[in-house]
Amino acid sequence: MIRFDNVSKTYPKQNRPALSDVSLEIEKGEFVFLVGSSGSGKSTFLRLTLREERPSSGEVHVMGKDLGKLSNWKVPHMRRQLGCVFQDFRLLPNKTVAQNVAFALEVIGKPKSAINKVVPEVLDLVGLGGKEDRMPGELSGGEQQRVAIARAFVNRPMLLIADEPTGNLDPQNSVGIMKLLDRINRTGTTVLMATHDQAIVDQMRKRVIELDKGLLVRDQARGVYGYQH
Amino acid sequence: MRAQFVLSEIGVGLRRNLTMTIAVVVSVALSLALAGASLLVRDQVNSMKGYWYDKVEVSIYFCTKADAKNAPQCAAGAATDDQIAAVKTDLDKMVPLVKSSTFETQAEAYKHWKDMNPDNALVSVLGADAIPSSWRVKLNDPTRFDIIQSAFAGKPGIRSVEDQRQILENLFGLLNGLQTAAFVIMVLMLSVALLLIVNTVRVSAFSRRRETGIMRLVGASNFYVQMPFIAEAAFAALLGAVLASGLLLLGNYGVQHWLANKVQFIHFIGISSVLQVIPLLIVAGMVMAAVAAFLTLRKYLKV
Numbered sequence: 001m002i003r004f005d006n007v008s009k010t011y012p013k014q015n016r017p018a019l020s021d022v023s024l025e026i027e028k029g030e031f032v033f034l035v036g037s038s039g040s041g042k043s044t045f046l047r048l049t050l051r052e053e054r055p056s057s058g059e060v061h062v063m064g065k066d067l068g069k070l071s072n073w074k075v076p077h078m079r080r081q082l083g084c085v086f087q088d089f090r091l092l093p094n095k096t097v098a099q100n101v102a103f104a105l106e107v108i109g110k111p112k113s114a115i116n117k118v119v120p121e122v123l124d125l126v127g128l129g130g131k132e133d134r135m136p137g138e139l140s141g142g143e144q145q146r147v148a149i150a151r152a153f154v155n156r157p158m159l160l161i162a163d164e165p166t167g168n169l170d171p172q173n174s175v176g177i178m179k180l181l182d183r184i185n186r187t188g189t190t191v192l193m194a195t196h197d198q199a200i201v202d203q204m205r206k207r208v209i210e211l212d213k214g215l216l217v218r219d220q221a222r223g224v225y226g227y228q229h
Numbered sequence: 230m231r232a233q234f235v236l237s238e239i240g241v242g243l244r245r246n247l248t249m250t251i252a253v254v255v256s257v258a259l260s261l262a263l264a265g266a267s268l269l270v271r272d273q274v275n276s277m278k279g280y281w282y283d284k285v286e287v288s289i290y291f292c293t294k295a296d297a298k299n300a301p302q303c304a305a306g307a308a309t310d311d312q313i314a315a316v317k318t319d320l321d322k323m324v325p326l327v328k329s330s331t332f333e334t335q336a337e338a339y340k341h342w343k344d345m346n347p348d349n350a351l352v353s354v355l356g357a358d359a360i361p362s363s364w365r366v367k368l369n370d371p372t373r374f375d376i377i378q379s380a381f382a383g384k385p386g387i388r389s390v391e392d393q394r395q396i397l398e399n400l401f402g403l404l405n406g407l408q409t410a411a412f413v414i415m416v417l418m419l420s421v422a423l424l425l426i427v428n429t430v431r432v433s434a435f436s437r438r439r440e441t442g443i444m445r446l447v448g449a450s451n452f453y454v455q456m457p458f459i460a461e462a463a464f465a466a467l468l469g470a471v472l473a474s475g476l477l478l479l480g481n482y483g484v485q486h487w488l489a490n491k492v493q494f495i496h497f498i499g500i501s502s503v504l505q506v507i508p509l510l511i512v513a514g515m516v517m518a519a520v521a522a523f524l525t526l527r528k529y530l531k532v
Contacts, residue, residue, distance in 0.1 A: 076448045107447060
């Protein structure tokens with residue numbers, strides 16, 4: 001699903017590489033935590049996976065495509081096959097819950113009939129049935145993140161990328177979001193989640209990839225957040 | 230892609246940025262109106278050239294008795310019939326440059342002069358003797374006057390060789406000057422309009438960065454992300470072009486109903502010329518705005 005071959009990334013005007021000679025492979029259907037302190041290269045790793053950046057050297061393969069060789073105009077098509085969730089939810093404040101999810105389908109040109117059918121389905125799936133017409137500002141943080149997950153998942157992507165999805169949530173809401181991500185993972189979707197949340201990582205016992213100063217320092221099949229933190 | 234969704238996005242964008250939109254519309258309208266005016270003046274000059282150049286003649290004036298005293302080239306006295314006939318022979322040899330030539334006797338010339346200046350006090354004093362006789366020469370190419378000039382000026386019995394076109398050239402010069410002035414102002418206004426469009430699109434892209442960010446995230450194509458901005462700029466330009474067309478039609482109305490009555494010897498180009506220019510302005514304005522928006526987005530809306 002995701003393969004990094006000796007990937008390094010150095011941003012312009014910076015001496016130290018943000019990512020240095022990282023090689024790893026994530027299989028279809030896996031649930032993977034990406035951990036590491038701030039500046040460890042987590043964000044760069046995700047940006048390379050989303051092809052918001054290109055590697056300085058090495059190859060990034062996502063869903064069978066070499067992203068370094070993918071031409072610009074094919075990038076939107078590639079992004080339609082994966083979903084993204086962020087710490088700050090990234091919802092449109094002037095659209096209702098249902099409109100926020102529908103927006104993602106409208107801008108890729110889905111017909112109205114299909115949108116009307118799948119939006120209520122996916123809102124039910126994330127546990128927001130009955131709140132279709134609420135505005136994001138009226139919802140709790142946990143509910144807003146569920147809307148964002150609904151939007152990311154509405155196209156049934158093969159890969160879901162989550163960048164600290166519980167970063168702004170209290171522990172109770174965080175557990176709810178993790179249960180939802182776990183359910184999505186069980187449908188066969190690969191989940192890659194960057195996080196700082198030690199409790200969640202320790203509890204889930206999934207594969208853990210740790211980065212430190214751009215280097216891959218740990219890749220553990222059923223890992224915990226860290227040996228000593 | 231659904232038209233209704235796109236149209237509502239355009240409406241929201243234009244309203245959010247109303248002051249800038251108005252500035253764009255007005256500056257586009259002024260620059261396009263000047264561009265149109267410049268084109269129409271050119272049409273007017275061409276139409277007048279075609280009309281008048283057909284009628285202008287070169288006149289070869291012969292010496293009169295009176296000229297013997299006050300014009301050195303006529304010191305020998307009035308032109309003889311032989312001299313007049315010799316000029317005719319030379320003119321006939323100059324076909325095809327010379328289209329035709331007719332002789333105007335002193336009596337005919339005097340009558341013309343009297344008809345055109347009935348109130349002139351000199352009418353009672355001057356006799357037919359005072360007005361020179363002349364060959365009126367029509368040229369196939371009125372711009373080759375210099376050949377006639379060099380062939381006949383200074384020959385015995387010839388007082389002067391005059392080109393009526395010279396008189397018109399001054400008028401055309403004035404009109405050409407106006408056209409150039411309109412063009413220069415148009416270029417300046419156009420740069421103002423383009424800079425305003427660039428700025429409007431930039432502000433618009435910034436104020437909607439959340440939407441466009443999400444659009445990119447969920448895999449909207451570049452075209453889909455950029456289209457609302459381009460359509461907004463093109464729509465503002467369309468409003469400007471419509472305003473410019475209104476100004477041109479108003480100007481044309483003024484010329485037809487006011488100027489045409491004051492200045493009757495000029496044939497003014499009609500509304501059909503204006504109607505030919507208008508579609509040109511609309512297309513040019515919209516394409517220009519769309520291209521400016523597109524180039525701005527390449528810089529300010531990374532996809």
